[in-house]
Amino acid sequence: MNGSMNVMKKVLLIGPGGAGKSTLAKELGKITEIPVIHLDAIYWKSGWVETAKEEWKAVVEELIARDSWIMDGNYGGTLDARLAAADAVIFFDFPPFLCIWRFFIRRIKFHKKNRPDMAEGCNERISWTFLKWVYNYRRDRKPGVLEKLHAVRSEKTIFVLSTRQSVSDLTESLRRKYA
Numbered sequence: 001m002n003g004s005m006n007v008m009k010k011v012l013l014i015g016p017g018g019a020g021k022s023t024l025a026k027e028l029g030k031i032t033e034i035p036v037i038h039l040d041a042i043y044w045k046s047g048w049v050e051t052a053k054e055e056w057k058a059v060v061e062e063l064i065a066r067d068s069w070i071m072d073g074n075y076g077g078t079l080d081a082r083l084a085a086a087d088a089v090i091f092f093d094f095p096p097f098l099c100i101w102r103f104f105i106r107r108i109k110f111h112k113k114n115r116p117d118m119a120e121g122c123n124e125r126i127s128w129t130f131l132k133w134v135y136n137y138r139r140d141r142k143p144g145v146l147e148k149l150h151a152v153r154s155e156k157t158i159f160v161l162s163t164r165q166s167v168s169d170l171t172e173s174l175r176r177k178y179a
């Protein structure tokens with residue numbers, strides 16, 4: 001995938017849970033001064049109640065119509081619309097065990113608390129469904145995501161991050177660009 005940095009006004013971060021999407025989104029927001037949108041904080045209502053499908057599509061349409069954003073989150077039902085609107089995509093392709101390890105660290109750090117990138121009233125929790133999704137992401141979701149990224153590669157700046165070093169390299173290049 002390409003990795004040149006043209007003007008980035010709408011940046012989409014996708015990948016498995018625990019990969020570091022929200023952390024990098026916050027960092028990129030500080031560097032670029034572009035507003036950060038954590039989809040989890042909008043999708044989930046207090047007590048882990050999901051947003052209705054049609055309402056969610058309308059919310060995402062409103063979000064992607066904004067002038068600029070850094071948006072982290074998956075939500076496959078709206079991925080095509082978000083990909084179409086983005087000018088840059090950062091795809092996290094970390095090993096499942098690293099993501100699960102990070103998830104457990106996050107779980108301990110935010111025990112009985114809300115993460116800053118999560119809706120109020122959605123305390124950090126362990127869900128076997130979520131862990132299974134993270135573990136199987138590379139097998140089940142990655143091929144479809146890469147296919148979508150391949151289809152838009154000539155129109156978008158795409159970064160595939162698969163190591164901590166690749167995240168650091170991207171962050172440093174953006175710091176230099178926006179200094």
